[in-house]
Amino acid sequence: MDDDRAQCSTCSSFLRYQERFDAVYCPACDEWQETKCGDPRCRFCSERPRRPSLADEMIVRERAERRESLQRTREVNDRCTTTLGELLRAARSDAKR
Numbered sequence: 803m804d805d806d807r808a809q810c811s812t813c814s815s816f817l818r819y820q821e822r823f824d825a826v827y828c829p830a831c832d833e834w835q836e837t838k839c840g841d842p843r844c845r846f847c848s849e850r851p852r853r854p855s856l857a858d859e860m861i862v863r864e865r866a867e868r869r870e871s872l873q874r875t876r877e878v879n880d881r882c883t884t885t886l887g888e889l890l891r892a893a894r895s896d897a898k899r
């Protein structure tokens with residue numbers, strides 16, 4: 803994508819590609835260079851914010867949310883391991899008696 807040196811027709815800045823929304827934009831104008839496809843089920847266009855700068859914030863937020871939910875999953879897993887370990891210990895001490 804680095805070879806794609808298309809320029810903005812308004813300000814001549816080099817355009818960038820926003821992977822999350824599958825669209826090219828001009829960072830200087832803060833404007834998308836592609837119109838939406840109009841499909842309400844399209845996960846790119848239907849969720850695309852009005853401005854590319856808003857997209858960055860959105861992606862940061864999405865990443866933070868994903869990290870949080872990952873952490874939650876890991877905490878649950880830790881708890882399960884502990885419980886399992888305790889159960890095994892309990893079972894072993896039962897067997898000894």
Ligand SMILES: [Zn+2]
Nearest residue numbers: 810813828831
């Ligand atoms: Zn521009």
Ligand SMILES: [Zn+2]
Nearest residue numbers: 839844846847
């Ligand atoms: Zn679309």
